Amino acid sequence: MAVAAPYNEKTDEQKAITEMVHQFADEQILPNAEHFDHEDAFPEDIVEQMKELGLFGVTIPEEYGGMGLDLTTYAMIVEELSRGWISISGVVNTHFIGSYLLMKFGTEEQKQKYLPRMATGEIRAAFSLSEPELGSDVQAIKTSAKKNEDGDYEINGSKMWVTNGLRSTLVFVLVRTDPDADPRYKGLTCFIADKEPGVHENTGPYKGLNVPPQIKKMGYKGVESTELVFDGYRVPAENILGGEEAGLNHGFTQMMDALDLGRVNVAARGVGIAQRALELALRYSQERKTFGKPIAEHQAIQFKLADMATQVDAARLLVLRAARLKDAGERSDLEAGMAKLFASEAGRFCVEESFRIHGGYCYSKEYEIERLYRDAPLLLIGEGTSEIQRMVIGRKLLQRHKI
Numbered sequence: 001m002a003v004a005a006p007y008n009e010k011t012d013e014q015k016a017i018t019e020m021v022h023q024f025a026d027e028q029i030l031p032n033a034e035h036f037d038h039e040d041a042f043p044e045d046i047v048e049q050m051k052e053l054g055l056f057g058v059t060i061p062e063e064y065g066g067m068g069l070d071l072t073t074y075a076m077i078v079e080e081l082s083r084g085w086i087s088i089s090g091v092v093n094t095h096f097i098g099s100y101l102l103m104k105f106g107t108e109e110q111k112q113k114y115l116p117r118m119a120t121g122e123i124r125a126a127f128s129l130s131e132p133e134l135g136s137d138v139q140a141i142k143t144s145a146k147k148n149e150d151g152d153y154e155i156n157g158s159k160m161w162v163t164n165g166l167r168s169t170l171v172f173v174l175v176r177t178d179p180d181a182d183p184r185y186k187g188l189t190c191f192i193a194d195k196e197p198g199v200h201e202n203t204g205p206y207k208g209l210n211v212p213p214q215i216k217k218m219g220y221k222g223v224e225s226t227e228l229v230f231d232g233y234r235v236p237a238e239n240i241l242g243g244e245e246a247g248l249n250h251g252f253t254q255m256m257d258a259l260d261l262g263r264v265n266v267a268a269r270g271v272g273i274a275q276r277a278l279e280l281a282l283r284y285s286q287e288r289k290t291f292g293k294p295i296a297e298h299q300a301i302q303f304k305l306a307d308m309a310t311q312v313d314a315a316r317l318l319v320l321r322a323a324r325l326k327d328a329g330e331r332s333d334l335e336a337g338m339a340k341l342f343a344s345e346a347g348r349f350c351v352e353e354s355f356r357i358h359g360g361y362c363y364s365k366e367y368e369i370e371r372l373y374r375d376a377p378l379l380l381i382g383e384g385t386s387e388i389q390r391m392v393i394g395r396k397l398l399q400r401h402k403i
């Protein structure tokens with residue numbers, strides 16, 4: 001048999017950076033997550049340390065002050081952060097999508113204006129598609145922008161579920177600029193809405209953009225999810241992503257491109273939470289005894305562990321494949337959809353199995369698995385529900401295999 005090249009899942013650089021983030025999760029995130037979760041408090045100290053580690057600029061090119069790393073390495077980092085607590089990856093997630101939108105579609109002025117400060121985490125980004133009456137059906141967006149005589153645009157309407165909606169300094173917001181567009185997606189534009197971070201009622205140049213109190217959630221605590229109310233909010237035409245000429249009515253395509261990437265990101269979060277659920281189950285099942293032996297020695301429990309470990313590894317491989325294809329400049333929409341669907345469902349599955357293995361203690365707030373049980377379902381919803389992923393996968397499959 002021919003001698004195969006050694007199997008390397010990670011490059012030396014990827015090993016070094018993921019080991020560093022793994023240690024950061026062990027030392028800084030995991031010991032503090034329960035506290036922030038129970039208090040629903042923003043993990044300010046952890047975020048400050050993430051800034052120092054450069055984690056807000058992982059994918060931002062070096063010329064703008066970032067690390068210039070690829071999507072694959074980013075996905076590995078997100079897995080490690082999510083293994084600690086998915087709310088921590090939530091603080092980075094929308095920022096990552098915003099920086100991708102700027103890098104891919106922004107004008108040079110827009111890149112210069114935002115990217116260097118985004119790379120250090122000095123300012124953070126959110127993105128906003130969903131509205132009170134819509135999430136999956138993005139093309140139905142009602143929030144609208146109209147051009148005034150002075151050339152500025154005025155935005156009116158309500159947005160919903162904006163992660164980092166309060167503490168962000170810029171929001172990539174998709175709004176309707178052409179009410180008569182047919183098809184509907186051709187009438188949507190992405191604006192970069194500047195705002196004051198941490199302020200509920202903006203004044204001065206950002207007047208007309210209000211952030212109601214954060215939505216109370218069952219899990220995914222600590223990181224805020226908010227509504228955004230635009231009421232006569234004025235924004236210059238130069239804040240259209242890519243500039244007015246290139247960007248007007250092109251927002252849907254820009255956002256869908258970014259969400260393709262976002263699917264890999266959410267999938268990596270699914271792997272992280274699944275991995276943590278497995279770790280907790282492996283430990284608890286060897287400690288807890290029933291009928292005279294550790295429950296890990298009962299075959300029914302071993303089968304659960306086996307199914308969980310298989311799902312974790314399969315999900316991780318799907319994520320890495322989708323990320324590597326994207327990094328190689330190859331088509332990856334179908335693969336990103338599969339990774340998101342499988343890994344988010346694997347997250348839910350592994351957390352539930354680990355929950356069962358913990359018996360009655362799974363219900364105690366003193367056990368980490370209780371938090372994971374409330375956190376995991378979010379991944380089935382954000383950036384396209386499992387139903388929507390199946391629609392995307394089915395459509396792409398048929399496109400690729402058209403007879």
Ligand SMILES: Cc1cc2nc3c(=O)[nH]c(=O)nc-3n(C[C@H](O)[C@H](O)[C@H](O)COP(=O)(O)OP(=O)(O)OC[C@H]3O[C@@H](n4cnc5c(N)ncnc54)[C@H](O)[C@@H]3O)c2cc1C
Pocket residue numbers: 094127128129130133134135136137160161162163164217220225378381382383384385386387388
């Ligand atoms: C904690 C949290 C954070 C979020 N953060 C953000 C954010 O930062 N920015 C942002 O823009 N949005 C965000 N969202 C919103 C999220 O993207 C939407 O909730 C999601 O897209 C689903 O939309 P919806 O809630 O309106 O459900 P709907 O679209 O109303 O769907 C309801 C149900 O119907 C199913 N369904 C819908 N259409 C079809 C169809 N054609 N065929 C079969 N089934 C269908 C769905 O799968 C779902 O089960 C966040 C949501 C949560 C919970």
